Amino acid sequence: MENDIQIVITGASGFVAKNLRRYLSGKNIKLISISRNDFKSFKNEVKIVSRNYDEKSILPIIQNSDALIHLVGIGKQSIQTDYNMINVEFTKHIVNLSKKAKIKKFVYASGLGVSGNTSLGYFISKYNAEQLIINSGINYTIFRPSYIVGKDDLFTKYLNKQIKKGIIEIPGSGSYSIQPIHINDVVKIFFLSVIQTNFKNKIIDLVGPDMITFEQYVKLFSKGTKTKIKKINLENAYHTAITNSKSNFGVDDLNILIGNFKGNHDKLRKITKFPFQSVIELLKSGRFS
Numbered sequence: 001m002e003n004d005i006q007i008v009i010t011g012a013s014g015f016v017a018k019n020l021r022r023y024l025s026g027k028n029i030k031l032i033s034i035s036r037n038d039f040k041s042f043k044n045e046v047k048i049v050s051r052n053y054d055e056k057s058i059l060p061i062i063q064n065s066d067a068l069i070h071l072v073g074i075g076k077q078s079i080q081t082d083y084n085m086i087n088v089e090f091t092k093h094i095v096n097l098s099k100k101a102k103i104k105k106f107v108y109a110s111g112l113g114v115s116g117n118t119s120l121g122y123f124i125s126k127y128n129a130e131q132l133i134i135n136s137g138i139n140y141t142i143f144r145p146s147y148i149v150g151k152d153d154l155f156t157k158y159l160n161k162q163i164k165k166g167i168i169e170i171p172g173s174g175s176y177s178i179q180p181i182h183i184n185d186v187v188k189i190f191f192l193s194v195i196q197t198n199f200k201n202k203i204i205d206l207v208g209p210d211m212i213t214f215e216q217y218v219k220l221f222s223k224g225t226k227t228k229i230k231k232i233n234l235e236n237a238y239h240t241a242i243t244n245s246k247s248n249f250g251v252d253d254l255n256i257l258i259g260n261f262k263g264n265h266d267k268l269r270k271i272t273k274f275p276f277q278s279v280i281e282l283l284k285s286g287r288f289s
């Protein structure tokens with residue numbers, strides 16, 4: 001019975017986690033959600049607020065859960081929090097807790113472009129996190145997402161903010177591609193990975209059906225508004241990213257865009273066997289948010 005399932009979610013206040021918790025709660029799944037700060041809980045949800053996810057407060061509550069979906073992660077570093085600390089060491093802590101708690105399934109959001117021969121710090125941290133999970137012996141599914149979009153993701157919020165200002169800046173040529181996937185599909189896929197055995201011990205690209213250049217995406221997104229699209233010199237974009245921690249695009253946001261990574265949507269479609277939402281169609285029809 002689906003509603004006998006108990007799922008633990010880390011990073012509960014994040015974009016993906018919030019949407020996933022809402023979806024799972026709607027399916028009457030028992031949830032245990034963990035965040036550093038207080039948050040509003042959904043139906044069937046046990047809330048844990050813990051800054052360091054300390055064993056004493058968490059272990060007794062998550063014992064024997066059917067799955068843990070680890071959604072803590074950072075894509076920008078600072079002196080306080082770097083990739084090794086959060087993406088690797090924090091994941092190690094959560095993997096250890098999961099082993100002690102005898103959690104049956106570990107689901108992780110890595111990143112599209114992660115591979116064993118990457119030279120990028122962000123991807124190296126995600127790769128190392130993947131290895132910790134693979135070597136844990138727990139049944140796992142690792143997803144490597146491209147841009148997950150909905151109405152409240154960072155990228156969509158950025159574009160809406162720029163539209164209000166009347167100008168969207170594109171770093172460089174904008175001819176690099178993205179493979180956006182809709183958050184509604186992502187939450188369904190995460191759930192399937194918990195309940196279906198064909199996701200067992202797999203690494204799967206989490207990418208939508210369309211490949212589109214960044215420029216085309218931005219044009220479609222701002223269609224019908226009077227927004228100007230301005231290409232900014234890549235050197236200037238990197239300079240701003242390096243010197244201003246509050247810049248719209250961080251260094252690794254730029255690296256990921258310019259990296260032009262392509263994912264395998266067919267493999268995902270074969271495993272999930274459901275019709276995907278085309279983000280492009282949504283944008284064209286004006287039903288995006």
Ligand SMILES: NC(=O)c1ccc[n+]([C@@H]2O[C@H](COP(=O)([O-])OP(=O)(O)OC[C@H]3O[C@@H](n4cnc5c(N)ncnc54)[C@H](OP(=O)(O)O)[C@@H]3O)[C@@H](O)[C@H]2O)c1
Nearest residue numbers: 011012013014015016035036071072073109110145147148
């Ligand atoms: N969204 C995308 O398009 C995308 C694409 C590729 C990969 N991913 C990966 O998917 C995962 C979820 O992404 P998201 O878009 O939902 O990100 P998000 O909104 O930034 O959420 C990440 C969550 O991680 C937790 N976190 C951040 N710093 C932390 C710290 N120092 N200590 C403990 N927890 C911390 C926070 O949870 P609390 O505030 O609840 O504590 C935060 O809300 C991330 O690992 C991300 O790298 C996302």
